[in-house]
Ligand code: B3K
């Protein structure tokens with residue numbers, strides 16, 4: 001397969017003045033007529049006319065009204081064209097019903113919908129399918145469905161047709177079309193300059209009752225973007241459509257966002273608190289793309305982080321404004337470490353701005369998104385809030401309507417602040433997570449912190465240069481008072497010292513407050529000091545981090561030194577547990593144990609070979625110790641967290657439920673599941689129903705409740721995803737593979753639906769001890785299913801193949817078993833380009 005390189009970027013030889021599309025919908029024979037006005041691009045010296053096109057049946061093509069016979073391959077079409085403005089017309093036929101890849105125009109539950117990012121538009125018609133070719137679109141849809149939607153503003157609607165016009169030039173990846181017998185949840189919004197915008201969430205009949213929260217979240221997002229970034233909405237209408245079959249979370253098509261139904265539909269009975277928060281965040285994310293992504297888009301796909309990193313950063317800011325800033329930061333760092341650090345420290349490591357790819361869909365990664373967002377956070381920290389604001393205004397003013405690059409982005413910060421950001425730019429080009437070693441000294445009232453940075457080699461990058469690292473530091477004195485407020489140290493050298501003078505005693509440092517940079521901190525310290533910070537740190541992130549470090553230290557020592565759970569951990573944790581003055585959501589986070597994967601990576605980094613089943617046992621042991629140690633207070637905390645009145649998904653009640661759920665999980669290790677059974681029976685919301693079910697699965701496999709749950713929810717697709725997922729994710733290690741296999745034979749296991757596939761198989765791959773079952777049966781089952789899915793849906797297959805990326809951590813037997821499965825996948829005839837690229841990289 002062909003590799004594409006950033007260094008080989010060339011502008012397209014033509015510009016487009018306008019596009020007209022005409023869709024005549026039919027499940028297996030949709031006709032698409034296009035009329036495109038091209039003119040030579042003065043910035044290009046080539047006149048080669050190549051249009052992308054895949055899986056299209058060309059009916060006819062014309063230039064300036066005259067029939068032509070272009071040269072057509074699997075990848076596109078080439079024709080001779082005049083060296084002057086000309087009109088290209090084509091008619092093609094496509095088959096949405098048989099499009100199982102869910103890219104281009106496809107069908108889901110009887111409705112037509114599209115997914116074009118990154119390169120799906122070429123499966124709809126012949127077109128320069130690249131983000132730097134921007135054009136205005138007029139779309140006419142003919143179909144018998146009651147709702148016919150496309151981008152922009154509606155122009156005309158009638159029996160069996162609708163016409164839409166999008167006045168804002170856009171790249172083809174933002175094109176969308178929806179046709180279905182849908183119902184709307186309508187609303188409206190008045191922008192700050194007084195413009196009335198019609199809002200709709202379109203769903204299949206029966207789902208109308210699950211739209212209210214998403215609509216409120218949309219309006220909150222619109223207000224927030226006006227208030228915080230000064231960005232107003234720019235069309236008369238904003239539509240969201242919920243689709244059951246979707247490869248990712250959602251898509252920011254101009255004026256017509258298409259959502260995986262799991263990322264927009266919610267009701268108290270069917271969605272958990274976590275679902276509500278995620279829905280709010282994703283709605284905001286897609287809406288924010290209207291400016292960071294759509295009005296200003298990317299020059300080429302290597303610049304993907306330009307829109308994704310920035311938009312993730314914006315949705316994180318939004319959530320911390322809507323909910324708790326401290327809790328949001330901790331949640332984000334947990335995810336960053338679980339997904340991005342894992343990626344950055346394995347065979348799939350790549351720079352936030354990659355330099356080459358085979359299949360761009362493989363680069364919608366935690367690195368591009370989440371590390372991309374961390375880079376924006378560091379930049380903001382380095383230049384300060386005021387400068388960040390000025391730089392963003394300049395960015396919108398200077399690049400509106402353009403397809404921009406990371407260089408353009410950094411330049412607005414340089415021009416705003418006069419700062420040289422060339423060293424900072426290494427964050428975009430160097431892969432790998434920097435390790436930051438800390439040492440300290442104290443003499444005559446002066447405290448010296450010395451940092452040494454080092455980034456291990458990553459694929460294709462053996463040498464790394466030192467980066468700019470903003471390190472937020474505060475100092476505490478031995479009584480626990482803060483003697484130096486947070487300041488940001490700017491590290492630029494490989495090794496660098498910072499001095500704090502005028503101190504009465506040797507302070508206890510709180511380093512990397514708020515997780516000010518995506519690095520791994522390495523510091524020799526004691527559990528006594530960790531417990532001290534857990535009790536006294538004023539920075540909520542580092543307070544939590546101290547508890548987490550204490551737990552990790554305990555668990556790794558249990559596994560490497562045969563230690564038992566020490567009282568230092570138990571006492572420190574129980575203080576926080578009992579402290580009513582702390583936010584319940586924060587207390588729940590302190591009580592949560594690090595993941596098995598986190599422990600495995602920590603052991604591996606320290607030179608040990610992780611044993612998944614021993615890690616599982618150690619985590620269970622710690623949980624049981626927490627339970628016994630807190631025995632006397634658990635029932636009281638459980639009762640204190642009770643909420644009267646109707647369910648609300650707001651942060652405060654959700655935090656209480658989180659703490660109550662964490663307590664329930666401990667209690668159920670002592671009371672044989674009595675409290676959990678009671679909670680299950682009484683629950684009037686999905687959060688509490690699922691918490692209880694999870695506890696019971698561990699006790700007696702929850703047979704009775706699983707059956708009741710299935711009976712109650714068998715007609716609700718999204719809830720049934722949870723039912724599938726919980727069973728594979730929480731199965732006991734020795735039963736996980738068998739449970740998963742049985743579930744794949746369940747009548748409701750629709751493997752072509754990505755949500756169901758991910759819920760079921762993804763539950764197993766996330767169940768570390770189960771997936772890594774020593775006989776290799778977990779690997780075999782997952783490989784079998786990946787091979788099967790690849791023929792239908794390469795994108796989801798490639799993404800799920802990452803479950804094997806940490807294979808080099810494990811013992812030789814497991815490595816051999818995994819390698820054999822990866823090789824078997826790779827040898828599958830006609831394996832997709834997507835999966836081929838991923839598995840090849842994983843094998844290294
Ligand atoms: N931009 C889309 C992701 C498209 C993924 C294509 N494989 C959703 C988002 O990030 O908002």
Ligand code: ZN
Pocket residue numbers: 285289307308311
């Ligand atoms: Zn995005």
